[in-house]
Amino acid sequence: MPSSKLSFHVSPGGCLKGRVRVPGDKSISHRSIMLGALADGVTEVTGFLEGADCLATLQAMRALGVSVETLGQGHVRVHGVGVDGLRAPAAPLDLGNSGTSMRLMAGLLSGQPFDSTLTGDASLSRRPMRRVTGPLTDMGASIETTPDGTPPIHVHGGGALRGIRYDMPVASAQVKSALLLAGLYAAGETCVREPAPTRDHTERMLAGFGYAVERDGNQVCLRGGGRLRATRVDVPADISSAAFFLVGASLAPGSQLVLEHVGINPTRTGVIDILRMMGADIEVMGAREVGGESVADLRVGYALLHGIDIPEELVPLAIDEFPAIFVAAACAEGTTRLTGAAELRVKESDRIQVMADGLHACGVDAQPTTDGIVILGTGGHIQGGNVDSHGDHRIAMAFAMAGLCSTSPITIADCANVNTSFPGFIDMAQRIGLNIKAGEA
Numbered sequence: 381m382p383s384s385k386l387s388f389h390v391s392p393g394g395c396l397k398g399r400v401r402v403p404g405d406k407s408i409s410h411r412s413i414m415l416g417a418l419a420d421g422v423t424e425v426t427g428f429l430e431g432a433d434c435l436a437t438l439q440a441m442r443a444l445g446v447s448v449e450t451l452g453q454g455h456v457r458v459h460g461v462g463v464d465g466l467r468a469p470a471a472p473l474d475l476g477n478s479g480t481s482m483r484l485m486a487g488l489l490s491g492q493p494f495d496s497t498l499t500g501d502a503s504l505s506r507r508p509m510r511r512v513t514g515p516l517t518d519m520g521a522s523i524e525t526t527p528d529g530t531p532p533i534h535v536h537g538g539g540a541l542r543g544i545r546y547d548m549p550v551a552s553a554q555v556k557s558a559l560l561l562a563g564l565y566a567a568g569e570t571c572v573r574e575p576a577p578t579r580d581h582t583e584r585m586l587a588g589f590g591y592a593v594e595r596d597g598n599q600v601c602l603r604g605g606g607r608l609r610a611t612r613v614d615v616p617a618d619i620s621s622a623a624f625f626l627v628g629a630s631l632a633p634g635s636q637l638v639l640e641h642v643g644i645n646p647t648r649t650g651v652i653d654i655l656r657m658m659g660a661d662i663e664v665m666g667a668r669e670v671g672g673e674s675v676a677d678l679r680v681g682y683a684l685l686h687g688i689d690i691p692e693e694l695v696p697l698a699i700d701e702f703p704a705i706f707v708a709a710a711c712a713e714g715t716t717r718l719t720g721a722a723e724l725r726v727k728e729s730d731r732i733q734v735m736a737d738g739l740h741a742c743g744v745d746a747q748p749t750t751d752g753i754v755i756l757g758t759g760g761h762i763q764g765g766n767v768d769s770h771g772d773h774r775i776a777m778a779f780a781m782a783g784l785c786s787t788s789p790i791t792i793a794d795c796a797n798v799n800t801s802f803p804g805f806i807d808m809a810q811r812i813g814l815n816i817k818a819g820e821a
């Protein structure tokens with residue numbers, strides 16, 4: 381079925397009940413393949429997210445000469461080739477919808493002795509890449525985008541990289557990670573300073589692979605020229621996928637849900653903080669450490685939500701969860717205001733505009749601003765309607781949850797990309813009580 385033809389149909393009512401483990405963390409899954417490939421020895425990954433984005437990274441690594449075995453149910457075995465063992469790809473590397481693959485690979489490939497080209501789908505081909513190619517050029521890389529700063533990216537290998545100190549203008553884990561991966565190949569020290577904390581999976585996982593990384597306040601540094609030792613990676617469930625059900629259960633009277641083994645790395649838990657500020661009933665149970673990452677079970681029950689002014693410092697810590705949070709805000713009592721979130725405009729879609737349009741279609745007063753949105757909560761139910769997700773997985777899943785507080789059905793168009801981050805979403809959502817089915821538009 382061509383991607384634009386898959387739609388979701390959600391009938392109003394129902395509630396979410398049971399215990400589920402959502403698929404593996406997307407950010408950690410990408411990094412497990414990249415670092416496993418660069419390590420000496422065999423890395424076993426469990427809980428790997430077999431969604432299209434992480435599979436694009438996996439295929440790219442295969443195209444670079446790495447043997448990667450997929451053993452089913454999230455078990456992946458990566459036969460590391462060492463930092464100096466990648467081979468020139470025979471063709472451009474197609475990274476599909478995945479910004480993380482493209483930006484991190486741009487860093488990694490800048491340090492290789494061969495040329496490579498990175499391409500993506502229509503959405504990825506619109507996304508800004510100068511944020512990585514700029515500082516990589518400063519490190520001595522020879523790397524080009526289109527004149528608009530968008531993909532494809534051409535990397536001319538063979539140049540010598542040197543470490544730099546880089547003050548990131550935007551809080552971006554992808555930029556930070558790209559520079560750290562290039563830094564593995566650079567002479568001297570590479571340091572990245574972030575304007576606000578962003579997800580730190582790269583730093584944690586590098587340490588897990590035996591590579592020295594130093595954090596000092598808002599700066600992270602490493603020295604080039606070291607080697608990585610293969611290890612085991614146990615990928616927790618993705619809090620960004622769990623977020624949809626945290627919102628859905630909060631909105632539907634009678635809900636009581638446990639989300640198992642969710643990653644609660646403190647650079648990712650902004651959604652829990654924001655929903656709790658809105659009055660959500662979320663309990664973090666049995667927090668434990670698994671392979672350098674914190675994990676817990678999350679219990680969530682129905683609660684009356686109210687609108688808030690979202691603190692700007694929480695924005696990078698909840699950056700992927702705003703589509704779901706906007707749906708919570710639409711059904712909450714009172715006004716929710718988001719500022720300092722211009723980055724949302726350059727995600728898989730312009731998430732401020734596309735969410736505002738979708739909320740309008742459901743009768744909600746939502747005013748986009750340059751760097752955020754103002755949503756007037758209905759204090760109960762929203763209307764149904766026809767929503768266009770613009771091929772953005774998180775917009776599609778956010779509006780699926782809106783069915784739990786709508787008065788009539790919601791139809792969501794262009795949903796195939798849900799498979800990029802949450803394969804099996806429809807089945808799992810049905811199993812816990814959402815009245816949803818997928819079909820042709």
Ligand code: S3P
Pocket residue numbers: 406407408480551552553554555557579699700723
């Ligand atoms: C990611 C970082 C974030 C996030 C993306 C995954 C990562 O992007 O939105 O889904 O894995 O590093 P930015 O670094 O552009 O904020």
